Amino acid sequence: MKGLQPMKGTSRNKNERKKETLSSTWAITKRILKTLGMYMLKVFTYSMNVLLTVMLIGIVAGSIMAAALAIYCNENIDAYFEIQDLQLDLDETTTLYYQNDAGEWIELEEDRLYGEENRLWISYDRIPSNLYQAFVAIEDKRFFTHSGVDFRRTLGAFLGFAAGTTSYGGSTITQQLIKNITHEDDTTIQRKMQEILRALDFETRKTKEEILEMYLNTIYLSQGCYGVQTASAKYFNKDVSELSLVECAAIAAIPQYPTRWDPIQNPAGNKERRDVILKEMFTQGIITKEDYEEAKNTELVLATEGQEQTTSTVHSYYIDTVISDVLKDLQKELGYTETMAYRMLYSGGLKIYTCLKPNVQNALEDVYESALETIYAAEKKKIPDAGVAPQSAISVVDNSTGYLVGVVGGIGKKETARGLNRATQSTRQPGSSIKPISIYSIALEKGVISFGSSVDDTPALYKNGSPYPRNSNTTGTFSGRNTVVQAVKSSFNTIPMKLLIEMTPEYIYEFMTTKYHFSTLVYNEVTPTGRVVSDLGLSSLSLGGLTYGVTTREMTQAYATFPNNGTFREAISYQYIETKDGEILISNMPETEQILSEETAFSMNELLKGVVSGGTGSKASPTLKKEMNNQMAGKTGTTNDSKDLYFSGYTPYYTAAVWFGYDKPKSLGRFSTSPALTLWSKCMDAIHQPIIDSTAKKDRLTFASMSNMVKCKICKVSGLKATAACELDPRGSQVTQSYFMVSKQPKTECNMHVQVKWCTVSKSVAGPDCPEETCKVISLVKLNVTDRYFETNIKVNDAQYIYMTVPENYVYPTDTTKAFFINLYPSNRYPGYSINTTRPVNSFCVEHNQSLTADNGSYKRPTDVKDNKNAPSQTTAGG
């Protein structure tokens, strides 16, 4: 304000001095004008002062802000950006090796990985100019002249954003590339600043061509496609070099709104957008008017479903598995993006030391190439037409190392590069093949059962006697008291379910996922349709009806724990990766953990040997079984609807799991022998042949024996130490031999077999009035009413051998077709019955004891208690 005072004073003095000379109109006019001028001068000077002040404040504030921003950027923004592993000079072939029996590494010369094989990456010189020009025209028309950031567009975008008219960020191709690779979105000012600074920095070190190549190879183009080469194959079944102008525009149309402008999902949207692109290309002088008109009027022809092909080399399913594993590990272990991993694998000159056993892999491939012929010839049936024929997969682990040594992911000759690998990618229902893993091994380990245990093969019941859902055997007949050995051999459903209830689904789930490392089980998940799915249900874990299922690779890996004395090993496909300079990039030594005791592993081997020697797996290669001195074990798996067939099994040398079924699950119909078992046998025969040829039969490996295991006499019914009573069972002696650790030999004697006086005249349980000379002593099996308390009278084979204690003054039934203790049951509950008998062994001798059947009023039949508060809720039992 100081500068304004003297000027004001000066004008006042002048006015006073010349006051008297101003008398004419002109003078008045002049005066008015002068006053006006003075006023305007005043306004001007005032404005200038304000402006200068504002500018000064602006400069000061601006400097402070700039300094603050610089400090902020320095501390919060990493302006440097480098994509080390996308180096464009990287173009070295990756080589793979296998280890021969002498331990030498031999190169797999036919399985070299070349840069051009990389389905994702296409070098700049192979990208047609129409394609990159289409992208530049629509995404960033000043791309070739700006320095990484288009400030004109950034400002426009900022103003548009501030005015609320647009949300588009005005990113250049360079900025988009950085965003795509770092997966960092510019939703915050900080991110946006970082992106701008990085783009500016990046442009100083890369050429426009390099940037464009990286951009076009990493951009998302809908339908799961990353990069123009993948998109070109997907949409047009072509290599990018073959794309026409309209096809180039159609691909360039996608990125901004992949779903809205995807040519498959929204052809009209794509047409609209690509016309905009063509027009831009024409107005920017990239294409001629004729080209523009022609392309605009050309109809887009999309590749038909399933037509998609790649020009890549077709490797074996094994090499495909190695490629997938390496790509996954490069991302997981080294933090690479998918594109970087591909780039490194195909062009990084890596050396990959695989676990492949070529003789095993070749043998498997031979069997699988003609698998359908083998199966249908054995069944004397016509082979279904290709395309509607069932499929199969096998994974093989070498028990000496735990490595995955052979994989086949489909029937027939392999014609696609990295197509569907059913062995490692398809999750299918294992059926009963899961029981040894999910139930028996864990129950043995937890001490819930032992090898010699006995269990009751009858439906599992709630405490109030209501049945659990889905827990019957497929035949609808139950065997009653039986051994675990028999339960495994005959694949009973009831016993795994009872054991699961006892151990709890949560415990099993935990063991399956953390010890056996199954990766596809579901704890609790909401599907896109809003359905809640879980593998914690009783039938899921005990019968193998899982939400998604399991892969043969993970089944094989789990089963291999048994022949490996209880130590779990991850079934790796490669041991380590070296860089081109010979440094270890990834060491892949498998995760191992003793998850089962040696005793449990020993018991599992014995149990599963029983399945192939005389149980549901008895058709497993008889020749090999003999050659292996019966050292063969395994378990079948069939789902109720016959949509999936499984066989998992092993010898001391190899473990293998086979799945058989349709790609789109449907019933397989009937087979006299499970094709899964047939293929398992064929493959195992073939891969064991070199062992049979080179090793004398007596020198072949056996499953580990346990020096401190002893055989003890036990009772089949109770699983306890056998007594004389166990031999008096009317079915014959129930004494058998079983394995126990010396320290765990059963000391308790059988308390289930009770000696009962039996009348030989009536052939039923004797009463006090039966003549002594007509009676003999037999043993029956003592149970409690609550052990068998069914809603319907089901078939239980041993029902006529059961004994129950009756109270004093009990009134015996007159009905001789029923057990003597039937009056302990209310009229709506049943103990089960034996078929093919009208006079059960445990009926009552009414012939000599009529007085005891007359109701003297002292004995009341029990009434059922409906609202049992102890019963678990239905939700925990949901199948």
Ligand SMILES: [Zn+2]
């Ligand atoms: Zn007994």
Ligand SMILES: [Zn+2]
């Ligand atoms: Zn009698």
